Amino acid sequence: MPTVLALLHILGCVLLAAVFFAPAGVPTLVHLLKGILREYSLVMLVPALLTALVAVWCAHVDVWKWLRWATPTSALLVGVLAAWPAVSAWRMARANDLPLDLRAYLRPLVGARPLPSQTVRFAEAAGRELHADIFLPPGAPSTPRPAVLYFHGGGWRGGERAYARAWADFFTAKGYVLIALDYRLFPPATGMTAPGDVKCGIRWVKDHAETYGIDPSRLVLFGESAGGHLAMLAGYSAGDSRLPSSCGSTGDTSVAAIISFYAPGDLVAHAAINADTLEGFTGAPLDGHRELYELLSPIHHIGPRAPPTLLLHGGADSVVPPEASQAMAARLAQYAVPHALFTLPYAEHGFDIWDGGFGRQLARGRVGYFLQKYVPVE
DSSP states (O other): OHHHHHHHHHHHHHHHHHHHTOOTTOOHHHHHHHHHHHHTGGGGHHHHHHHHHHHHHHTTSOOOTTHHHHHHHHHHHHHHHHHHHHHHHHHHHHHTTOOOOHHHHTSOSSOOOOOOSEEEEEEEETTEEEEEEEEOOSSOOSSOEEEEEEEOOSTTTSOOGGGGHHHHHHHHHTTOEEEEEOOOOSSSOOTTTHHHHHHHHHHHHHHTTGGGTEEEEEEEEEEETHHHHHHHHHHHTTTOTTSOOTTSOOSOOOOSEEEEESOOSOHHHHHHHHHHHHHHHHSSOSTTOHHHHHHTOGGGGOOTTOOOEEEEEETTOSSSOTHHHHHHHHHHHHTTOOEEEEEETTOOTTTTOSTTOHHHHHHHHHHHHHHHHHSOOO
16 A cells, blocks of 8 residues: 555656646647646645655555655655745745735636626728727726727637736726727738737727727737737837738827737747748748748837837746747847846746736736836826
């Protein structure tokens, strides 16, 4: 019995470590579990403690000799994996004067999320209706307030604007209007239309700003993953006739700031690891169509008048490597554009989707500081 128990615990520890270090290309479920383990790593202290107790037991009973060192080694490995993300998060919080709440950390992965104040159709493009979910702060505004325009992730082929509900309470509590906007997904290819849908949404918000008490000069684009790519592309290419609005509007689509989470900024570079998806999005392979990929790459639209930008990325991102945001930060610095790059060394792609995770808490802190600096609520 002691031998079997020790073997089971070692196997469990090995499986936890395998998921924790799972590489790119693993099944979606494994990727999901990897993200949870890294955001809620302290949970692994439980199996680490149990395995340590089994190791103490094995030291006093008749088991295979190698189990007497393999079991404590397994417990130590899982204990280190449990501590690393948490210690990393606390060090980052301390260095950046960001709050972390252990009580929030112990809440359910996904808690209750608010419904939008209203949902409206803002455009119809090629027979597809595009809608916006609008989340309003409590109370009537005394002066026009800034708005955050949210664009969901999903690899340009999936996802939905409802993802914004995870951020609704955060923004509205600070006095921002949050508007989650649709954009068309592929198939068919939407590389030349999705950015136009984003610009169409920006123009619609500006045209209806008075209705919702919004200051049209203080709009912030916020996107995650593919949505971050589109937010940056639309924000940096305002006025570029090669990427027009998809709803025929020729009005101003400039914005005050951009927030991008773990997004690819250079599609030429990203094609090296995600060629099939980008071919579906653009409608063409990179070979022979490099100019198209560059046109759809935010990094090639950055100039000295680009809006202030906040970039957040996980250092262990196996979907979009952190080098993507590092390259964007370097290009922004080249043109002296105000920006900040915040990298969470332990974090995976989508680190902010779990309600109480340290990644979400750190991200909210950085977003709050950024907004207060560049687009504050007056």
